Amino acid sequence: DAGITQSPRHKVTETGTPVTLRCHQTENHRYMYWYRQDPGHGLRLIHYSYGVKDTDKGEVSDGYSVSRSKTEDFLLTLESATSSQTSVYFCAISESPGSSGNTIYFGEGSWLTVV
């Protein structure tokens, strides 16, 4: 299993509060991603990083920000949580482009409930 740790694994928060999810990897992979999983939508990319301080938006980035100050850590922040952000969040990592199949490895997920 890829060395990916997500924290917290479960969180309940109130609407309007800021929330930060942390992803930590021990594989020294260059690329890190945040996805959310929702019924009927599969996994959708929120933001990704291709190096320290290098990040870009995915398809559902509104309301989220990210930071990557070290290779091993990728933070996802909900500036002001809304009920529509209730979801399961998955961190993922991968090697540099060109690796066979561009395989991405996922963490175990963080369950976030916004009430």
Place this chain on the structure above:
Amino acid sequence: DQQVKQNSPSLSVQEGRISILNCDYTNSMFDYFLWYKKYPAEGPTFLISISSIKDKNEDGRFTVFLNKSAKHLSLHIVPSQPGDSAVYFCAASLYGNKLVFGAGTILRVKS
């Protein structure tokens, strides 16, 4: 606009029989296709992939077929086992490391 579609939300198969999971895509520039398997309360795990220059890739009980003219791929599991019961996601890669996922198909293998 969903670029990767899995039109069957669920599939039920008898143990020992073949499971066929289908996936359609719209972007002809996708260069790799992958299947992921997900158990409840766990992260998705990579199952098998295929390059856009191939039409078949096999790994044990799992075979993926790619029909580029129809923009269609399928995952065959033979023989199906109860432990294969999970959600299966089809994914496609474009120019590197971003994956676009389908909505998933729940496979139930009955013993």
